[in-house]
Amino acid sequence: MWPSFPTTKGVMAVLELSEELRLLDGMARDFALNELVEGREERDHYPFAPPSEDLLAKAREVGFFTIFLPEKMGGAAEPVQALCLVLEEVCREDASLGGAIFTVALAQELLRQAGSEKALMRAFAEAASLREAVPAFPSFHNPGDMAPLLVAERGGRGYRLTGSVEYVVLGNVAGKALLPAASAAGGWSLFTVDLEGEGVRVSEPVLSLGLHACPAVDLRLEGVPGTLVGEEGKGQLYFEAAADRLSAASAACSCGVMKGSFDAALEYARQRMQGGREIVNWSEVRMILSSMAVRAKAAEMLVRRAAAAVDGGDPGWELASRAAALLVQEMAVEVTCDGIQILGGNGYMQDYGQEKRFRDAQQLQALLGMVPMRRLRYIRRVVDGESPWS
Amino acid sequence: MSKKGESSQLLREFPDFTDTMHSLVAMERIPAGVVEECREAVAMARRFNRTVARSYALELDRRMQEDPTFLPWELVEEANRWGFFTMWIPKLFGGKGWSLSSISPFVEELASECLAITNLIGVHYFGYSILVATWNIRLIDMISREVVEGEREGRPCLVSGAVTEPEAGTDAEEVELLARARVRCHARRVEGGYVVNGRKIFISNGHLSTWHILIAYEDLERPDETMIAFAVKNGMPGFSFGRMEKKMGQKGCPASELVFEDCFIPDENLLVAASQLTGMKRGARELGMQLIDFVVSATRPGVGAMGAGVARGAFELALRFARETEVAGKPLINHEWAQCLLAEMYKNAALARLSYMEANYSNSMYGMAKLLSFKPLYYYNRLIPTSMFDRWMPAANSRQATTAVFRKLVMDGQSDAEARRASGWASLAKVAGTDLGVRNCQLALELMGQAGLRHDRRAEKCLRDAKLLQIYEGTNQLNRLNVFKCLVAPAAPEARAFED
Numbered sequence A: 001m002w003p004s005f006p007t008t009k010g011v012m013a014v015l016e017l018s019e020e021l022r023l024l025d026g027m028a029r030d031f032a033l034n035e036l037v038e039g040r041e042e043r044d045h046y047p048f049a050p051p052s053e054d055l056l057a058k059a060r061e062v063g064f065f066t067i068f069l070p071e072k073m074g075g076a077a078e079p080v081q082a083l084c085l086v087l088e089e090v091c092r093e094d095a096s097l098g099g100a101i102f103t104v105a106l107a108q109e110l111l112r113q114a115g116s117e118k119a120l121m122r123a124f125a126e127a128a129s130l131r132e133a134v135p136a137f138p139s140f141h142n143p144g145d146m147a148p149l150l151v152a153e154r155g156g157r158g159y160r161l162t163g164s165v166e167y168v169v170l171g172n173v174a175g176k177a178l179l180p181a182a183s184a185a186g187g188w189s190l191f192t193v194d195l196e197g198e199g200v201r202v203s204e205p206v207l208s209l210g211l212h213a214c215p216a217v218d219l220r221l222e223g224v225p226g227t228l229v230g231e232e233g234k235g236q237l238y239f240e241a242a243a244d245r246l247s248a249a250s251a252a253c254s255c256g257v258m259k260g261s262f263d264a265a266l267e268y269a270r271q272r273m274q275g276g277r278e279i280v281n282w283s284e285v286r287m288i289l290s291s292m293a294v295r296a297k298a299a300e301m302l303v304r305r306a307a308a309a310v311d312g313g314d315p316g317w318e319l320a321s322r323a324a325a326l327l328v329q330e331m332a333v334e335v336t337c338d339g340i341q342i343l344g345g346n347g348y349m350q351d352y353g354q355e356k357r358f359r360d361a362q363q364l365q366a367l368l369g370m371v372p373m374r375r376l377r378y379i380r381r382v383v384d385g386e387s388p389w390s
Numbered sequence B: 001m002s003k004k005g006e007s008s009q010l011l012r013e014f015p016d017f018t019d020t021m022h023s024l025v026a027m028e029r030i031p032a033g034v035v036e037e038c039r040e041a042v043a044m045a046r047r048f049n050r051t052v053a054r055s056y057a058l059e060l061d062r063r064m065q066e067d068p069t070f071l072p073w074e075l076v077e078e079a080n081r082w083g084f085f086t087m088w089i090p091k092l093f094g095g096k097g098w099s100l101s102s103i104s105p106f107v108e109e110l111a112s113e114c115l116a117i118t119n120l121i122g123v124h125y126f127g128y129s130i131l132v133a134t135w136n137i138r139l140i141d142m143i144s145r146e147v148v149e150g151e152r153e154g155r156p157c158l159v160s161g162a163v164t165e166p167e168a169g170t171d172a173e174e175v176e177l178l179a180r181a182r183v184r185c186h187a188r189r190v191e192g193g194y195v196v197n198g199r200k201i202f203i204s205n206g207h208l209s210t211w212h213i214l215i216a217y218e219d220l221e222r223p224d225e226t227m228i229a230f231a232v233k234n235g236m237p238g239f240s241f242g243r244m245e246k247k248m249g250q251k252g253c254p255a256s257e258l259v260f261e262d263c264f265i266p267d268e269n270l271l272v273a274a275s276q277l278t279g280m281k282r283g284a285r286e287l288g289m290q291l292i293d294f295v296v297s298a299t300r301p302g303v304g305a306m307g308a309g310v311a312r313g314a315f316e317l318a319l320r321f322a323r324e325t326e327v328a329g330k331p332l333i334n335h336e337w338a339q340c341l342l343a344e345m346y347k348n349a350a351l352a353r354l355s356y357m358e359a360n361y362s363n364s365m366y367g368m369a370k371l372l373s374f375k376p377l378y379y380y381n382r383l384i385p386t387s388m389f390d391r392w393m394p395a396a397n398s399r400q401a402t403t404a405v406f407r408k409l410v411m412d413g414q415s416d417a418e419a420r421r422a423s424g425w426a427s428l429a430k431v432a433g434t435d436l437g438v439r440n441c442q443l444a445l446e447l448m449g450q451a452g453l454r455h456d457r458r459a460e461k462c463l464r465d466a467k468l469l470q471i472y473e474g475t476n477q478l479n480r481l482n483v484f485k486c487l488v489a490p491a492a493p494e495a496r497a498f499e500d
């Protein structure tokens, strides 16, 4: 629990974790501290520094890319809670890896929603290399909002995809991408595409605001063979269902970043002297710290409750997950802005990690598509009769 | 009491009419020529944005991300060719003598394209304004003329302002805090001058400047009473550059460490020592605060204008995106919510502009250059060519007596109420403009989703650049406290600021 204080059974029951989850949480925390703190600034120099494929390989070794697989394929029993815990711990130290883990889980969930268990098995559980184990996906889009999409044309035995798609996460690490494309059937469909195949042009890594070490590229496709995933024209359905489950996980990323930002701010405020005292002893500084701490704590509770609701299939879990994402992401943007402010000029410098958290939080807010459209979708469902209350 | 007497009594009650209605009061005081100057300054900035900044801003930012030690000399030379480093140097000292009120609209315009380039140009006037605030006419004249010469010969001569130290940032901006600060930059009196030891950090344009206006302290136990300012030139023995910071944004404008190791500074480079200013109506400590206030009353509205500029820049990017993008089957610009969002952003930029304009009026009527908005002096300065000034000013400027007269006129000529007004409104505009600037960048990113996060779409750079505005020229917290001290505390005489 964060900040750590003795918990009282009963009162905190809602946040109590199962033994399996507690173990996973401890492991993720150790991993984050041992692997992510050192070299964070160097990794963040990407694309002007080498990509962090070693780190992705390590994350794969410890199982971060398979948590969200169905249990029979080795996934966790309470997959959303498990994924959220891992993302929170990882993003507390370096959200770039969180972006990669999230993208992989999202692709897995889309395949699952599309009923492609076989593809899932082949692609992940049995993958021999990192290239096979991570799929690329444009995880900062809701394809339903995007125009124009790739176009898939039926020809001969399969489909051929043409057009361009922006910001495909892991597009220069993965062997395969899961891509949305419009087809004659109307709406859009999901296709897997071999990124090493002919007709695929992969751009230089896109330089972005945050999550530098979670690489993304633009793709141009020219008649590239694509394998349909699930049913034609059902892409939006799969995506929305996946977003219901994974919104909580996107919130977990932001929550981790917030905690990291608060921890660093508090530590700095305890040491930095101005006006003859540690700045933590100026009440205005305390006010800022307090608003950071309150929001981070509220985010922690929201994410855990939403994740448990998703895993438990509680009534209204879909909206719970989405509401958590919208609110937690917004709070993370505010908290990390304050997180820089507490460090003054030092907060603005790369040496202290706070500026990275600020950039990352802002970037994470765009996961699963643009904020205003996600807000509108949320309320549309309520207006259409879905109850927001549990 | 007569009706008139009663009215003026009522108007003096909190909030004092004169403390709040600067543009109204200014209407009858500010020369009309200022409007024309502002128009010209904005047009010039637009021209520069179109020809230089628009194409170079992203390239420079990317270049700096790749190599944070890169120094953008080309840009400095280009700005020098455009004459930007002498525009606001008074004709008295060989410059072009534009009115100070025109600098903020100019800055807003530049900032709507790129804050890094804006700071690289604007912060020269931060250094320069510390120089001017010392009212050491001989040195102002000498350094100004070097800047002018540097422009003529294509050798940029920039001025940086070095106040912040590793252990004193906020503390260096307010004498109440300075009294308890851990400052380390020490000036020891020796035969013929001073020996300075210490470090200054985060100094914008440090590596790019020729002159550095350095604030040090004669007694580290009593820094609030012993503030001392020097003009330090590159190459002085004992003075060197340290590291260049790796910043989140405004990357095109370096932030440098200045290192002083037994650096001997001769008496002729002493700008002012608070402890040596005798015969003035204020004591050393108050004079130190007046020096800080002279500077920040002029420069904080400028930072507010940078906030207004980036608020506009972000708004313009969002507007373009909304026009070019189709969402859920129709152009984004035709979604009602998007129209309200864009209106909100437009409003934010407008409010930021109103605040800095108000602060500018306040500073021109009550700040250190208030003499220049006295109409006869303004038109004299505007209409007489620099060459005429050059005939007789340098000789007068080199006299000790000129400095003494100016100091008496300007320092003693400013009342406490005037100092409060200028400083309080400068802080108000700084906080308002910079918060609104950051807000608009965030709104633009929300609207643009993934597209806004890409370097090649510019919006993310606006946000990275804008965040700095809430930190430098005093953090927004320090500036809020200054608003309290200057504008609110008069209504609560029992209140003590900076004691908590």
Ligand SMILES: Cc1cc2nc3c(=O)[nH]c(=O)nc-3n(C[C@H](O)[C@H](O)[C@H](O)COP(=O)(O)OP(=O)(O)OC[C@H]3O[C@@H](n4cnc5c(N)ncnc54)[C@H](O)[C@@H]3O)c2cc1C
Binding pocket: A272, A274, A275, A279, A282, A284, A285, A341, A342, A343, A344, A345, A346, A348, B123, B161, B162, B163, B164, B166, B167, B168, B169, B170, B171, B173, B177, B201, B202, B203, B204, B205, B247, B255, B468, B471, B472, B473, B474, B475, B476, B477, B478, B498
């Ligand atoms: C890129 C950059 C460029 C700069 N350029 C220049 C320059 O050209 N010349 C120059 O001299 N300086 C420059 N500065 C320095 C700038 O003015 C300082 O960073 C600023 O004044 C804050 O000081 P600090 O960084 O030491 O933060 P600190 O003073 O350590 O502040 C840390 C936190 O504590 C808070 N705090 C401190 N004291 C109090 C208090 N009494 N009450 C409430 N809260 C308090 C602050 O608000 C902040 O949130 C620059 C800084 C940066 C980052």
